[in-house]
Amino acid sequence: MDLLPLAAARRDAALAGLDAASRADLGQFFTPVAVASLMAGLPRLPRTGVLRVLDPGAGSGVLSAAVVDRVRREAPDLEVALTAVEVDERLHGVLSRTLGDLEAAGARTRLVGGDVVDWALRTDERFDLVIQNPPYRKIRSGSALDRDLRVAGVAVPNIYAGFMALGSLLLDEGGQQVSITPRSWMNGAYFSAFRRALLDRCGIDAIHTFRSRSEVFGDLGVLQETIIVAATRGTAPPTVRLSSSADHRDAPVVRTVPYSQVVTDDFVFVPASEEDGAAVSWMERARCTLADLGLSVSTGRVVDFRSRDLLAAVPGERFAPMVYPANIVGGRVVHPRGALRKPQWLNAAPARSSGLLVPAGAYVLVKRFSAKEERRRIVAALWLDDRPAAFDNKLNYIHRAGHGLEKDVAAGLVTWLNSGRVDAYFRVFSGHTQVNAGDLRRMRFPDPERLRLLGGSGLDPDRAVEQIMGGAEVTAA
Structure with a gap:
């Protein structure tokens, strides 16, 4: 039978x-x-x-x-x-x-x-x-x-x-x-x-x-x-x-x-695969977690449909930038973005708005969900502004005790996260299509000195990581 x-x-x-x-x-x-x-x-x-x-x-x-x-x-x-x-x-x-x-x-x-x-x-x-x-x-x-x-x-x-x-x-x-x-x-x-x-x-x-x-x-x-x-x-x-x-x-x-x-x-x-094993082995040279660096990661505070009365398409007095994942284009933040059909400003005057804002400064923004056309699972960008800002709930942001980071450290983190090395490593340990705050807490990062070197290199992420961290060059998955 x-x-x-x-x-x-x-x-x-x-x-x-x-x-x-x-x-x-x-x-x-x-x-x-x-x-x-x-x-x-x-x-x-x-x-x-x-x-x-x-x-x-x-x-x-x-x-x-x-x-x-x-x-x-x-x-x-x-x-x-x-x-x-x-x-x-x-x-x-x-x-x-x-x-x-x-x-x-x-x-x-x-x-x-x-x-x-x-x-x-x-x-x-x-x-x-x-x-x-x-x-x-x-x-x-x-x-x-x-x-x-x-x-x-x-x-x-x-x-x-x-x-x-x-x-x-x-x-x-x-x-x-x-x-x-x-x-x-x-x-x-x-x-x-x-x-x-x-x-x-x-x-x-x-x-x-x-x-x-x-x-x-x-x-x-x-x-x-x-x-x-x-x-x-x-x-x-x-x-x-x-x-x-x-x-x-x-x-x-x-x-x-x-x-x-x-x-x-x-x-x-x-x-x-052998390539996966190599990605894990290579990452051993990055020994710091965000906690080791004195940093934290949080999810954006604004759920847009719950804050409709605070959002506006044009800025007014005491309005703060409202940043969405779609504001991240080509590894940088474009705000306001003309092609984005969302209200890109938040009224900071009402008392309840204060709980939705982060202080002025430098932050690393990471998309929680990557689009199909993006070649990397992790998509990060630097937010740097002298005004308080509001981040959408579909973004994670890296901060220091609720405040901004040193600009060169933040830029180094962005370079690191956008590299092929990190993307290859992330795909080995994560079966998710999204990038959760918990994933970022468990990931490995270079020490502060190398982060500053990465942030100031002026090179694209892959070349900067290979030059400063060492190892054969990799391409996107």
Whole structure:
């Protein structure tokens, strides 16, 4: 019996029978068969005995079929005892048919109909392998789901991370978990507690990345950057297997790197290529954080639709410049910008305006969201003015205790952030398309002396960084 083609056909049939709205409510994203095979190929397989497998949120059973298919080919003397948990009753029929095929192939299977979180918090079962494509939806703080997870010591902002945490708790010592999820849990403040807890409990064995954002779940319209992570309950391994492919159909490029190059105290790097590894290694020569430099980063204070009564298209007496991301053009701030159809002035007279303004001085502005046509993920510019100013909420700004910076230091920071070296490094440790204030806090910067040299070099960012920091020249990604 050819298990995977049958599972693939059932996946497609199940998708056709579900409307997009109901799938969104449950956070369902059905696993393509090629992805399932890739995931099933990551865990270590014993040759004999019983492999206890959990497929939480099993859907149509594609991941379960991929595991049994691999075991049947590579370890025919290994018995599979598989538990598939699925809350959506509309999928129970198709899932039961897939499990029937697996029974015919020699596996022992069980379908648990119900909510994964509720079942996981009550069961005393333990597993050798958890393989999952968790649902993706935010968890409302204070909701019943949030409270239930916190009782189990799981504090997460999204249900996919909850599945990963619960899966790791259901593993026996030495058990393995393979999950395909967004990459967003690997860095940033939102997932820091979850990340620390997971990495204290499990060591990462392997990571697979996809260079295309749009192809992996293309039939579902998903543009989120996805990543596959295999981890083992217990001690961290000395090395991590990193692989990368354009999408789920291409043959992967594989490399092995020391564990310390992937997992740090702050986040998880994914140096999937030699170039990525070189970007991380090169950045070791920049040893300062913003905190080390006595600097801070904040998000712009003005949410324009909440301050409409204060905004104006033309300046008047006691009006301050209002700066948007679109005012940053070619690495510098253009204000006012004639092509920008936004009110570029803020009335500073009302008392509540004072909380929206920053004092006069030099600030480094960084776009939180980069436009498609921009070649770099990080876009920074120098704001220098002798008037207080207002910055839009879609900008981050670097300051010193709420005030401006020394001009040469600010100019050096802009040069550094706009360089290809920093862009290459940022892409390795961040799976986001946006640049968050937390990301900037965790990044590395040159010492003040080199920042001043960068700011006064008069060179374009790439040449300035190569000349002052050293190393072979790089180009934009």
